[in-house]
Amino acid sequence: MNEMWSQLFSLKYDKPRTLQIQIRQQLIEAITNGLIRPSEILPSSRVLSKELNVARNTIISAYKELEYDSYIVAKNRKGYYVNKKIFDSYSSEIKGSNIATDSPEWIEKLLVKKPSTKANILKEKWQDSLYPFIVGQSDQKLIPFNEWREVTKLSLTVPEIKKWNIDHVDSDDHSLVKQIQSKVLPKRGIWANKNQILITSGSQNAIFMIASLLVNKSITIGIENPGYPDVRNLLSLKTDNIVSIPVDEQGIIVDKISANHDIIYTTPSHQYPTGVTMSMERRKQLLEKAHKNNTVIIEDDYEAELNFLKKTNPSLKSLDKHDNVIYVGSFTKAFAPGLRLGYMVATEALIKEARAIRRLMIRHIPANNQRSVAFFIGLGHYHKMFTKIQKNNKERWHLINKKIEQEPLLSCTPTIGGSTFWIKLPEKISAKDLSNKLIKMGVILRPGDTSFADENPPENYIHLGYSAIDTNKINKGMDIIINQIKKMMNL
Numbered sequence: 001m002n003e004m005w006s007q008l009f010s011l012k013y014d015k016p017r018t019l020q021i022q023i024r025q026q027l028i029e030a031i032t033n034g035l036i037r038p039s040e041i042l043p044s045s046r047v048l049s050k051e052l053n054v055a056r057n058t059i060i061s062a063y064k065e066l067e068y069d070s071y072i073v074a075k076n077r078k079g080y081y082v083n084k085k086i087f088d089s090y091s092s093e094i095k096g097s098n099i100a101t102d103s104p105e106w107i108e109k110l111l112v113k114k115p116s117t118k119a120n121i122l123k124e125k126w127q128d129s130l131y132p133f134i135v136g137q138s139d140q141k142l143i144p145f146n147e148w149r150e151v152t153k154l155s156l157t158v159p160e161i162k163k164w165n166i167d168h169v170d171s172d173d174h175s176l177v178k179q180i181q182s183k184v185l186p187k188r189g190i191w192a193n194k195n196q197i198l199i200t201s202g203s204q205n206a207i208f209m210i211a212s213l214l215v216n217k218s219i220t221i222g223i224e225n226p227g228y229p230d231v232r233n234l235l236s237l238k239t240d241n242i243v244s245i246p247v248d249e250q251g252i253i254v255d256k257i258s259a260n261h262d263i264i265y266t267t268p269s270h271q272y273p274t275g276v277t278m279s280m281e282r283r284k285q286l287l288e289k290a291h292k293n294n295t296v297i298i299e300d301d302y303e304a305e306l307n308f309l310k311k312t313n314p315s316l317k318s319l320d321k322h323d324n325v326i327y328v329g330s331f332t333k334a335f336a337p338g339l340r341l342g343y344m345v346a347t348e349a350l351i352k353e354a355r356a357i358r359r360l361m362i363r364h365i366p367a368n369n370q371r372s373v374a375f376f377i378g379l380g381h382y383h384k385m386f387t388k389i390q391k392n393n394k395e396r397w398h399l400i401n402k403k404i405e406q407e408p409l410l411s412c413t414p415t416i417g418g419s420t421f422w423i424k425l426p427e428k429i430s431a432k433d434l435s436n437k438l439i440k441m442g443v444i445l446r447p448g449d450t451s452f453a454d455e456n457p458p459e460n461y462i463h464l465g466y467s468a469i470d471t472n473k474i475n476k477g478m479d480i481i482i483n484q485i486k487k488m489m490n491l
Contacts, residue, residue: 008035009052019054023062031071031082038084042072118233119450126468130442131477135273135420135465136337142392143336144385151375155368164367170359172199173370179377180329180343188304189318190327195348198355199341199365203300203330206344207231207265209354209361210298210326211238214263222261224252226422226451226461228272228300231265244453247271249413251278254285263296268316269304273451273463274422275415280313287316290324297325304329305386307417308394323347331373341369389467393419396466396474403478409485419467422448425460429488432459434481437488443480 008030011022030036042048045063049056063080066072072080126132154160164173177194185192200206215221215238223232225244235242245256245264252266266286268278278286290297299316317327323346330342344354358364376382400421404410412423425431431447438445448461469477 011052011054020058020062020065023052023054023059024065027062027066028071031086036082038082038087040082041078042080042082044079113237115233115237118229118236120229120233121446121450126444129444131444131473131480132468133443133445133464133466133477133481134468135446135463137465137468138337139392139468139470141470142385142389144381147376147379147381147385148372151372151379151381154375155371160371161368164371166367168364168367170355170364172197172364173367173374175378176370176374179374183377183382184329185345188301188312188315188327188329190315190345192345193348196345196351198344198346198351198358199370200328200344200358201342201362201365202332202340203302203328203342204230204234205340206328206342206354207298207300208234209357210328210344211235212357213350213353214296215239217241219262220260221263221265222257223265223453224267224271225453226273226448227265227453228267229450231300232453235265242453247274247276249276250282251276252282252286254282254289257286257289257295259293261293261295263298264290265298265300266316267300267302269301269307269312270415270418270420272300272302273420273448274413275418275420276413277307277310277313277416283313283316283319287320287322287324291322295324298328299325300328302330303418306390306393306419308390308397309416317345326350339369339373341365341373390417392471393417393467396469396471399471399474400464400466400478403475403482407482409482409489419465421464421466423462423464425462425485426489427460429485430459431462434462434484434488437484438481441480441484443477445481 009023009026011019027036027042036042042063043051045056045059049059052059063072067074067080070083071086073083074080126134126137155164174194176199177197180197181192181194198206200209211234215235217239218241219239220241220243221235221239222243222245223235224247226247227244232242243258243261246253251268251271252264257264264286266278268283270277286297289295297316297320301315301317304312304315315327317325325346327345328342329344332339332341344351346354394417397415397417404412404421404423409426410423412421415421425434431449435445435447446463446465447459448463449457449459451461451463452458466474
């Protein structure tokens with residue numbers, strides 16, 4: 001066998017992929033990249049097995065798979081050849097990109113919304129940072145990878161694959177719905193039947209569907225200020241009637257909500273970004289006002305599981321006696337941001353329409369992911385994981401809070417848990433300038449200006465996360481932040 005063939009393969013014996021799969025994959029890459037020419041003969045199974053030091057049956061099986069997929073063809077007593085027809089679907093002319101770089105005339109004519117122009121959260125590259133005070137990311141050391149592998153394997157058994165690999169059209173995984181019903185929602189005081197629950201691609205997808213169903217140009221929406229910019233930008237695609245409602249240490253200020261507000265979006269468990277928890281008095285006041293004015297409340301209950309200093313207040317949905325609350329939850333924010341799996345709970349009539357619009361958008365949420373999460377909850381891993389995250393976040397909260405209390409240059413709103421601090425800096429300090437200087441020192445934090453709906457937002461707020469940083473790095477990281485602030489103030 002010539003030297004070229006031996007160089008095509010790089011087999012790893014400790015990888016989870018079998019040698020057969022590796023050989024097949026590497027041959028496909030060689031064929032599609034043009035390293036093996038059309039009609040070129042492949043080495044015999046005997047020769048290749050000897051060269052790669054693998055069983056001959058491994059090579060035979062790999063070749064059979066490639067033949068089945070039409071990458072190679074067998075010729076009687078001559079061996080296997082690259083199938084020249086595999087390239088028939090490729091363009092005869094390859095001259096580089098034919099995609100125009102300049103915008104065509106129809107763009108300005110038809111592009112009625114430009115969400116890219118909205119002020120938004122910048123996603124920093126944080127993984128290699130020494131001190132990642134990043135918001136909305138997880139400490140990988142706290143993620144139960146073995147348990148995740150366990151539930152993934154369970155969902156990949158043949159009987160389970162047969163259940164989820166079909167087109168479910170608009171239905172959800174019944175086992176996940178059952179787990180949400182019995183083990184997730186009751187902790188928030190919510191008891192719902194299966195027709196009141198819809199699985200979503202994260203909480204943001206839920207809010208997008210709600211907006212698509214309920215919001216038009218005549219609808220007025222009240223949102224928290226400061227608040228979650230993604231939701232503000234999302235709702236602005238549907239209406240210009242978005243009213244900012246201030247928050248204080250008890251959450252959204254209900255007295256600032258008027259009778260003409262059709263919808264209110266709120267984050268009562270941990271207000272985004274201040275982290276404050278809405279008081280029971282404020283929750284009852286909000287529900288009474290919503291009932292009186294026939295106002296819809298969108299309750300984004302993210303990180304409800306992470307109140308560790310005081311007992312968590314009941315959800316708005318659990319206190320709602322008039323079906324004014326649409327409840328939105330997520331499996332992603334606290335422990336798996338890349339999972340993109342959430343749920344919404346509402347009256348059956350709304351869920352019916354939301355299910356129909358989801359079908360038009362994406363049909364259903366990937367069923368294998370649903371089944372894996374159902375196993376993850378059902379086997380007790382979900383509760384165990386949050387117990388661990390709570391313990392670690394509590395320790396980190398105390399460390400940061402102590403630094404803030406000791407430093408008169410910093411102040412923050414009081415919180416009872418969560419994963420972030422909302423910190424006010426001295427008036428003369430620009431959070432963006434501070435952030436840019438700190439990045440060079442390995443410290444990542446988020447300037448808070450994008451959280452404000454104001455035309456000229458305050459620039460002296462930072463959103464400091466502690467869900468992804470090592471506990472033993474917090475004190476050093478906080479010292480770097482404080483020293484840089486003092487340096488910028490010439491202290």
